[in-house]
Amino acid sequence: MIGNIKKLSNKAPIILTWVPRVYGASLLNGKNSDLSYLDIIKNHKLTNEEERDIYLVINGPGFEENQIDDLKRELKGMEGVHVVDLHQYDWSEIDTGWKVDGEDISIKDFFKNMYNMSEEQRMYFAVEIDTFRLIALALSEKMTGEKGAIYIDFDSLKAIDTHIGKDITISKGILLGQVTVHVNQESGKIIKTDLNNDLIAVSCPSIAINILAQYKREILSQEKMCYELAERLSRFMQREESQFFTACKRLEEEQLWDYETKRLVRVIKYGLKKIECTIGDLKNGEIRKLYEPRVLRYMQHPEVSMNLGQFYTVEVIRSELIGQDESKLKLFCFEEDNGNYVYIIDSDLSWARRENLYHKQVKSELEKVQVDQMELEDLSLK
CATH class of the missing domain: 3.90.550 (Spore Coat Polysaccharide Biosynthesis Protein SpsA; Chain A)
Incomplete structure (x- = not known):
């Protein structure tokens, strides 16, 4: 090439x-x-x-x-x-x-x-x-x-x-x-x-x-993509969760478990629960989940991207x-x-809006609560 x-x-x-x-x-x-x-x-x-x-x-x-x-x-x-x-x-x-x-x-x-x-x-x-x-x-x-x-x-x-x-x-x-x-x-x-x-x-x-x-x-097709993406996300999250809990154990052993670390861990655990729910929805064929902000973020990883x-x-x-x-x-x-x-830094993601895209002003799914926006792209805490 x-x-x-x-x-x-x-x-x-x-x-x-x-x-x-x-x-x-x-x-x-x-x-x-x-x-x-x-x-x-x-x-x-x-x-x-x-x-x-x-x-x-x-x-x-x-x-x-x-x-x-x-x-x-x-x-x-x-x-x-x-x-x-x-x-x-x-x-x-x-x-x-x-x-x-x-x-x-x-x-x-x-x-x-x-x-x-x-x-x-x-x-x-x-x-x-x-x-x-x-x-x-x-x-x-x-x-x-x-x-x-x-x-x-x-x-x-x-x-x-x-x-x-x-x-x-x-x-x-x-x-x-x-x-x-x-x-x-x-x-x-x-x-x-x-x-x-x-x-x-x-x-x-x-x-x-x-x-x-x-x-x-x-x-x-989007129908088949839901199931394939669910499998890729599951494998990716298993690895990331393992690294995350290993990092938590290390921080605790080294007595680095301060207030900010605890807060960050709570945010990450919340994010893990949310993505687990999303994986379940994808397995059920919910196409709208393909366009969720957290899914878009995880698809930036080569092993997940579709x-x-x-x-x-x-x-x-x-x-x-x-x-x-x-x-x-x-x-x-x-x-x-x-x-x-x-x-x-914040490129236009309006393509992720689905049903009546561009016919009328659509409330963006990117307008999520702050804790969702804080989900770590790298969960390892390194």
């Missing part, structure tokens, strides 16, 4: 995508969200003086006809800004070998018909939107005439106060926005990475095509970095290669 192109063309476009969760769901407009996606596009193109073309790539079957016309009308007159229905293009190059629950599918037909499917039949929405962005990159040359492209999330684009970058080096064929590493102080080698797919720059479509090929046969599009995108770079010198980070980091990127 190594590209031969060392520089990303200054004409390589910016790609933004929108996949409605339900049929007719409009883009975020500042009324149904804190973000206005069209304003983000306008501001970046005009205020930030972006010279690259911007493509808003949509899943057309999820739109009412007048909605697409309204989008084009809203952006009409903005030179270098395009609204594109990805279904206008030939997907045959990437539309083979796809399976859901082991059954053969056409991925293009899936994105066309998904709005008529039950929740049980649908993919996890994060898989749908992350797969769609990779397909957009895979078909980007057909859309734009340029081999390379830069995908970016709307909230990540909003955070940039200048153009996205010029004369960008892309020596390994792919760059990500968020690339941070943890290094063993003795060996100087990378032992852990923190990566995200909110920005993906590729030198050619084959990079995205190869990522899709890594997981196109592994996709589960967000296949994100996992296999970042795995390309993780596998290149683990065990290497810290200096190798530069080969894959957009910022280190003349790109402009701002890491967002």
Whole structure:
């Protein structure tokens, strides 16, 4: 998956995508969200003086006809800004070998018909939107005439106060926005990475095509995903609980059991009970539990994650970095290669809202009591 192109063309476009969760769901407009996606596009193109073309790539079957016309009308007159229905293009190059629950599918037909499917039949929405962005990159040359492209999330684009970058080096064929590493102080080698797919720059479509090929046969429906995730969470929590209670015993033996430690232990025990309940609900096929904040947090761990599009995108770079010198980070980091990127601590998780997503203001499940927000991602107390 190594590209031969060392520089990303200054004409390589910016790609933004929108996949409605339900049929007719409009883009975020500042009324149904804190973000206005069209304003983000306008501001970046005009205020930030972006010279690259911007493509808003949509899943057309999820739109009412007048909605697409309204989008084009809203952006009409903005030179270098395009609204594109990805279904206008030939997907045959990437539309083979796809399976859901082991059954053969056409991925293009899936994105066309998904709005008529039950929740049980649908993919996890994060898989749908992350797969769609990779397909957009895979078909980007057909859309734009340029081999390379830069995908970016709307909230990540909003955070940039200048153009996205010029004369960008892309020596390994792919760059990500968020690339941070943890290094063993003795060996100087990378032992852990923190990566995200909110920005993906590729030198050619084959990079995205190869990522899709890594997981196109592994996709589960939400119905089957509930049971698989319950098993993964159970195994993960058994290990974490063991480490947690070992740490508690050590603290007690070393007489480090102060007030703050006791408080923290209570919070962790509460979190353990909550996740046990969630695992039980998943085993009972409760799809809504897939979108709970605590589940989203645990799915950040590779051994739990079932967000296949994100996992296999970042795995390309993780596998290149683990065990290497810290200096190798530069080969894959957009910022280190003349790109402009701002890491967002609290990225937009509005995709996790389900039923009437974006039709109306929905109370976010992320607004939980403080103790839920304090659940430890690492339970070991080390």
